[in-house]
Amino acid sequence: MTSLVLQARDVAIHYGGVKAVDGVDLTLEQGQIRGLIGPNGAGKSTVIDAITGRRKLTRGSIALQGEDVTTLGVERRRRRGLSRSFQRTSIFGQMPVRKQVVLASQQMAMAGAAQDADEILSELDLLALADTLAADLGYGQQRRLDLALALVGRPVVLLLDEPMAGLSVQESRDLANHLQALTERRGVSVLLVEHDMDVVFGISDAVTVFELGRVIASGTPAEVRSDARVRKAYLGSAA
Amino acid sequence: MLTINVFNGLVYGALLIVMCSGLALIYGLRRVVNFAHGSLYMLGAYLGYSIATYSSFWVALVAAPALMALLGICLDRFGFRLLQDRDPLTVVLVTFGLLMIIEDAVQTIWGKDNLSVPPPALLNASVDLFGTPVPAYRVGVMAIGLLVALGLTLWMRFSRAGLFVRAASTDPATTAMQGVNTDALSATVVGVGTALAGLAGVVAAPFLALSPSMSSDVLIDSFVVVVIGGLGSLSGAFVTALVLGLVQSVGAVYLPSASAILPFILMIAVLLWKPAGLAGSRT
Amino acid sequence: MTTSLSRIALSALIALLAGGAFVAFVGSATVVSLLTQAIIYAVFALGVGLLLRQNGLVSFGHAAFFGSAGYSVAVLLETQAVPAEAAIVLTLLGVTAVSFLLGLVFVRVPGIAFGMLTLAVGQMLFLTASRSRGLTGGADGMNINWPNTLFGVSTSALTEPHAMFALCWAALVLTMVALALLLRGRFGAITEAVRDNEERARFIGIRTLLPRAAVFALSGGVTALAGVLAALNTGFVSPENLHWSVSGVALMMVVVGGQGALWGPPLGAVVYFVLKDVLGGYADHWMAIFGAALIATIVFSPRGLVGALQRLVRRRAATPAVLPATPRGAVHH
Numbered sequence: 107m108t109s110l111v112l113q114a115r116d117v118a119i120h121y122g123g124v125k126a127v128d129g130v131d132l133t134l135e136q137g138q139i140r141g142l143i144g145p146n147g148a149g150k151s152t153v154i155d156a157i158t159g160r161r162k163l164t165r166g167s168i169a170l171q172g173e174d175v176t177t178l179g180v181e182r183r184r185r186r187g188l189s190r191s192f193q194r195t196s197i198f199g200q201m202p203v204r205k206q207v208v209l210a211s212q213q214m215a216m217a218g219a220a221q222d223a224d225e226i227l228s229e230l231d232l233l234a235l236a237d238t239l240a241a242d243l244g245y246g247q248q249r250r251l252d253l254a255l256a257l258v259g260r261p262v263v264l265l266l267d268e269p270m271a272g273l274s275v276q277e278s279r280d281l282a283n284h285l286q287a288l289t290e291r292r293g294v295s296v297l298l299v300e301h302d303m304d305v306v307f308g309i310s311d312a313v314t315v316f317e318l319g320r321v322i323a324s325g326t327p328a329e330v331r332s333d334a335r336v337r338k339a340y341l342g343s344a345a
Numbered sequence: 346m347l348t349i350n351v352f353n354g355l356v357y358g359a360l361l362i363v364m365c366s367g368l369a370l371i372y373g374l375r376r377v378v379n380f381a382h383g384s385l386y387m388l389g390a391y392l393g394y395s396i397a398t399y400s401s402f403w404v405a406l407v408a409a410p411a412l413m414a415l416l417g418i419c420l421d422r423f424g425f426r427l428l429q430d431r432d433p434l435t436v437v438l439v440t441f442g443l444l445m446i447i448e449d450a451v452q453t454i455w456g457k458d459n460l461s462v463p464p465p466a467l468l469n470a471s472v473d474l475f476g477t478p479v480p481a482y483r484v485g486v487m488a489i490g491l492l493v494a495l496g497l498t499l500w501m502r503f504s505r506a507g508l509f510v511r512a513a514s515t516d517p518a519t520t521a522m523q524g525v526n527t528d529a530l531s532a533t534v535v536g537v538g539t540a541l542a543g544l545a546g547v548v549a550a551p552f553l554a555l556s557p558s559m560s561s562d563v564l565i566d567s568f569v570v571v572v573i574g575g576l577g578s579l580s581g582a583f584v585t586a587l588v589l590g591l592v593q594s595v596g597a598v599y600l601p602s603a604s605a606i607l608p609f610i611l612m613i614a615v616l617l618w619k620p621a622g623l624a625g626s627r628t
Numbered sequence: 629m630t631t632s633l634s635r636i637a638l639s640a641l642i643a644l645l646a647g648g649a650f651v652a653f654v655g656s657a658t659v660v661s662l663l664t665q666a667i668i669y670a671v672f673a674l675g676v677g678l679l680l681r682q683n684g685l686v687s688f689g690h691a692a693f694f695g696s697a698g699y700s701v702a703v704l705l706e707t708q709a710v711p712a713e714a715a716i717v718l719t720l721l722g723v724t725a726v727s728f729l730l731g732l733v734f735v736r737v738p739g740i741a742f743g744m745l746t747l748a749v750g751q752m753l754f755l756t757a758s759r760s761r762g763l764t765g766g767a768d769g770m771n772i773n774w775p776n777t778l779f780g781v782s783t784s785a786l787t788e789p790h791a792m793f794a795l796c797w798a799a800l801v802l803t804m805v806a807l808a809l810l811l812r813g814r815f816g817a818i819t820e821a822v823r824d825n826e827e828r829a830r831f832i833g834i835r836t837l838l839p840r841a842a843v844f845a846l847s848g849g850v851t852a853l854a855g856v857l858a859a860l861n862t863g864f865v866s867p868e869n870l871h872w873s874v875s876g877v878a879l880m881m882v883v884v885g886g887q888g889a890l891w892g893p894p895l896g897a898v899v900y901f902v903l904k905d906v907l908g909g910y911a912d913h914w915m916a917i918f919g920a921a922l923i924a925t926i927v928f929s930p931r932g933l934v935g936a937l938q939r940l941v942r943r944r945a946a947t948p949a950v951l952p953a954t955p956r957g958a959v960h961h
Contacts, residue, residue: 158831184833196831198824201817209817213833255832378740380876428927433740434686438883439926441876445919453913561873565751572744602759609752613745617733620741 109172111136111295112188112263117156117166119149126152128319130166134263134295139286141306141327142299144316145339150299151193153316154265157297158190159183171262185214187262193271193299195248197255199241203232206240207254214259226257229288246277253281257288264289265297270305278302282309307331315339348477350595356483358590359490360549364563365570365582366497367541372571374510374534375425376433380440382542383564384447389413389543390550390559391455394462402465402551409547410540417539418532425535426528448560457557464551486548493541494583501579510534566593569608573615633809640805647797657789664789666901667796668857670894671803673881675851677893678807680882682819682843683735686743688875689750693848695870696753697723697855699764702772702865706763712775720852727848731841750872757867769866772859787860796857803850804890810846811890819843880918884925886932895933 112134119127127149134140142150155161157168159180167176170188178186198206207227211219227233230250235243240251249269256264269285270278282305289296300306306313306327313330315323323333330336364386371379379385389409396405424443428436463469464482471478501507509530512519545563553559570589574581589608596604654660676690697719704715730749737745758767774783785791810816818839822829829836859865868874877900885896903921904914929936 180830181833181835184831190831192828196825196828198821198828200824201820205817206821209814209821210832212814255828259833378744434743435926435930437740437743438686438879439923441880442919442922442926445915445922449913449916449919452915565747565872568744568747572748602756605755605759606752609748609755612748613752616737616741616745616748620737620739620745 109136111171113169115167118164119152119156119161120164125319130321134297137293138311139296139309141310141313143306148316149319150316151267154267189256189261190265191253191256191269193267195252197240197251202237202239204236207258210255211258223258226254230254246273264294267299270302348475350598352479354591354594356486358587359487360545361570361586362490362583363493363541363545364567365586367538368567368571369579369582370534371538374531377436381443383560384444385539385542386546386563387451387560388447389546390555391451393547393550394460397462406547410544413543414536414540417536421532421535452557460555462550482551489548497579569612572612636808640801643801651790651794660789660793662905664793664796666898667800668854670897671800672851672854673878673893673897675847676878677882677887679847681887683840684823687746688743688872689746690851691870691874692750692753693723693851694855697852698859698865698869701856701859702770705773713779716856723852724845724849728841728845731844735840735844747872750875754867754870757870772863792861808890880922884921884932886934888931889934892932892934
């Protein structure tokens with residue numbers, strides 16, 4: 107049985123009378139790509155916020171490679187290898203591309219930060235833009251930069267929050283291929299929140315379905331696709 | 346002795362009420378901390394002096410704030426509105442530049458000497474307060490403070506404009522979408538705000554000397570009041586203004602060093618504990 | 629674009645030589661004295677500008693560091709607690725240390741709240757100094773009793789206008805070199821990242837508090853240096869050195885000069901003094917002129933004089949070339 111790199115147990119986030127997430131169990135196995143789907147407002151982004159430490163838990167615990175990280179801040183979780191990308195692109199606009207990716211890699215206290223950065227930049231087709239200011243990049247290039255910042259430093263777990271947002275069909279497909287290749291080659295485990303069903307079912311090893319802050323189904327893509335509750339709530343019979 | 350100090354404290358507090366409401370209104374609507382507010386106060390005072398010299402104090406009491414209101418409308422139209430998409434700190438620095446221009450203008454027109462304005466004949470007498478004689482003029486100042494506080498509260502509570510101001514202070518974008526003419530509203534509010542600063546100046550002139558440095562001290566006190574009182578809250582400003590006046594006046598006699606510093610300590614504490622009131626969105 | 633080490637060294641050398649030449653050829657003590665004041669304020673503005681550039685924070689209270697450095701030196705000398713040389717070093721280290729501790733708390737306060745906070749702290753110090761009679765002389769200020777020799781040099785020789793200018797100029801240039809070296813390294817990259825996008829900085833693993841507190845400390849230390857230089861130059865310190873208007877003026881110098889480059893704030897300081905003292909018949913209206921210059925800068929050239937000059941250079945560089953231009957990323961400071 108492959109080890110669990112990430113385990114979220116009974117995670118709940120309540121605020122101001124809203125139960126954004128209510129008793130969620132989530133696991134991620136070594137090298138696995140797990141898709142997270144569900145309607146808007148179902149709580150998917152909030153779960154990512156919880157796992158990365160951006161949001162405090164009302165209840166529950168998060169464990170990374172078997173170690174409890176529930177009380178750790180965002181920076182320390184990242185240094186332990188828990189990395190994320192952002193739905194709304196979050197990069198350093200006034201800094202050149204390569205400089206910020208190298209900076210991100212340097213934070214991980216491992217040898218060869220610059221090489222690591224260059225490898226990621228090369229794999230995401232950003233090396234040619236190394237000296238360009240991030241603010242001067244096109245939208246798709248900025249999305250890839252956002253991803254690059256999350257991928258450097260050999261993270262253990264990668265949480266991707268709608269990486270395809272705003273991309274064209276072709277760009278989405280390219281990015282999906284990049285992602286699959288990268289994660290296989292580097293052994294990263296991925297939690298992928300995405301609306302694009304083709305992408306999710308195409309590259310995920312497992313899928314979890316959210317609705318109203320709870321998990322309503324979990325399993326292989328095929329299992330989830332044929333789950334009656336999921337079809338009713340989300341996919342519709344067209345899936 | 347104590348009576349006089351308490352009384353003087355309340356008088357200064359009343360003056361601060363008039364000053365700070367203007368500051369609070371401008372901040373509430375435009376999210377601008379108006380560093381020029383003190384110099385507007387000074388300008389109002391000097392304008393009042395000139396108008397009073399040519400006609401009477403009572404005319405100055407009305408005319409000077411009216412002129413300041415016009416200045417405020419221009420300030421809003423050609424200043425705040427044009428810069429509204431910029432970082433709020435940028436606008437603050439602009440008001441700082443404005444402060445320098447106004448101070449220079451005042452010094453140029455009226456010179457650097459201290460000037461004095463005699464209180465109007467009607468109020469140039471003594472009134473008996475619990476056995477202590479106090480200048481009637483100062484009682485008048487308290488009355489003005491009270492009127493302003495009352496007037497603003499009623500305006501905010503019961504008028505359509507007041508409702509829109511409160512709404513726009515909380516969420517300018519949505520209010521604009523509701524069809525409320527935020528530009529006209531903004532001009533009105535800023536105009537009222539600067540008029541109040543001018544009014545404070547005219548009112549202050551007979552009992553505080555007119556000097557080129559009058560703007561700085563009052564400005565700092567106003568900031569203290571508005572921060573501690575809570576930037577969105579007019580009633581908070583009213584109460585804090587009176588308390589500050591009392592602390593300074595009574596404290597100056599009994600605990601001079603502490604009373605001067607205490608307000609700042611409180612202001613610092615408020616800013617450390619809840620900077621959100623000043624730092625941007627009020628959710 | 630990271631400035632190369634050789635470029636920094638070369639610029640520093642040229643600047644020092646230029647300063648030396650200036651001192652050698654300009655005889656008028658008045659002119660030299662005036663410019664010395666400008667240079668001291670340039671160091672002050674450098675400190676304020678550093679905070680703005682690296683942390684994105686606007687301080688209305690930096691006069692607190694300027695004035696308290698002066699008072700610290702004055703008190704230490706008055707009580708003869710330590711030799712003068714030690715007093716200077718202790719003051720610089722002490723103010724830097726205190727500003728680091730304050731920074732740990734203050735840099736967490738965002739936006740205009742930070743400005744108001746620094747304003748309050750500065751004014752509090754001003755009032756304390758104004759009211760404390762006794763050793764510090766209250767509102768009248770206190771004289772500073774410099775000893776006859778300082779670091780082995782005769783004090784009167786040191787405070788002679790030309791020597792004083794040379795000293796202050798050297799201090800400015802060397803401080804700028806030190807800052808440039810510090811900021812081109814990882815420290816500079818980290819603080820720029822935090823200023824640019826604090827949240828993402830945390831998400832790539834940067835602990836954001838310490839670097840920002842360190843910048844605050846550096847900025848306080850540089851401003852304290854200006855305070856020590858002023859103490860040497862005038863031999864006097866008063867509560868006026870702590871007033872918020874002094875902080876405000878320094879801030880204006882930073883904005884007009886432009887915070888985009890390290891030499892921006894010093895440039896703003898020189899412009900301020902030129903406007904203040906050299907503008908012939910209109911000298912009386914320097915306040916209005918500077919206020920207007922500030923507003924004009926903010927509205928038309930937010931990056932200040934530095935920005936305007938950089939645009940000018942870029943426009944010249946972009947004249948049509950014979951060969952097709954190689955594609956490159958956008959040029960920035």
